[in-house]
Amino acid sequence: MSQKFPEVQGGGSLIIAWQVKEKNVLVVGGGERGIQVAAGRILHALNADARVTVVCPSSGLNDEVAFRIAEKQVSHIDRNFEPQDLDAADMVLCAVDDPEASTRVWKLCKERRIPANIADVPSECDFYFGSVHRDGPLQVMVSTNGNGPKMASIIRKKIAGTLPDNTGAAIENVGLLRKKLREVAPDLKDGAKRMKWMSRVCESWSLEDLVEMNEADMSQLLDYYKSGEVPSLKAIRDTQ
Structure with a gap:
């Protein structure tokens, strides 16, 4: 009887298309590496039509994030993160170079039951970002469940290469x-x-x-x- 049904394979993630249109996404950025990651997170959120707010001192912005702020694609809070920044947040994306600051954000999100992703810390993530191929309405995501982001990128490129044009x-x-x-x-x-x-x-x-x-x-x-x-x-x- 059991052979008639798919075998359960534990250890995976529930891959879903999360609708964040018009939702408030808070991006906490900081540090040279962190703000680069934050820039990618911001683009993902904007592509999903979210309302994005970035918390980061102006001195820590890179060119891409500064451009999006100047173009009013995102709102900007010019300082380091404070707990009250979570008051209106539906989702939090944290990408800072300070592990202690990251964990503080994570714990506060857990207290408030706000879904969060803490970059480069799989154990402090409610969800992961995969490597995404985009062609208009088509989105193909490859996830390694936080084990190998570079491998996800390599596999995504191979899959995208097999898809017909248009x-x-x-x-x-x-x-x-x-x-x-x-x-x-x-x-x-x-x-x-x-x-x-x-x-x-x-x-x-x-x-x-x-x-x-x-x-x-x-x-x-x-x-x-x-x-x-x-x-x-x-x-x-x-x-x-």
């Missing part, structure tokens, strides 16, 4: 088609049929076809939803 554009078109399909068949009872039909589209059309598909093609394709058919892109255009 994968992101194809995904954007599939997303638009799904949105239009929900307008055509909005009832909850149609959920299983919608999923099955969209799966057939993704499996039967080539990546190139999905990239090339325009809104006129989508309208034509949606006419076949009720019957469950999935004609080719060529067949659709031959009827236009």
Whole structure:
């Protein structure tokens, strides 16, 4: 009986896409190495549409973080971290060169139940940053659970190298088609049929076809939803 089910492999992380849009992310930076790491953390948070506040003395900023502050992409508190900085934080990303200061931030976050990542200290992290490949809506993350960040980067590059060009554009078109399909068949009872039909589209059309598909093609394709058919892109255009 047990052979019918996947084997449990402990020691992993729960890999999820954490929605932080419009959430308050506090970045605590400091030190030459720390502010470099903080710059990467800031970009990750901004890419996820978070509201970012950076706590770091101006003297400790690097060019990238100073640029984002000057462009008002992030808010800046020009001093070292203080406990009251956590009052409005939904998430904390700490990257400072002082281990004692890092642990202080971690303990305060635990007291307030604020999820935190303390750079380079896996034992003081509620979550890890992986190595991410980004192509429009496509995000592929490789995590080594804090064991080898450089290995994560190497593996991520190998995976990215196998992906066809324009994968992101194809995904954007599939997303638009799904949105239009929900307008055509909005009832909850149609959920299983919608999923099955969209799966057939993704499996039967080539990546190139999905990239090339325009809104006129989508309208034509949606006419076949009720019957469950999935004609080719060529067949659709031959009827236009």
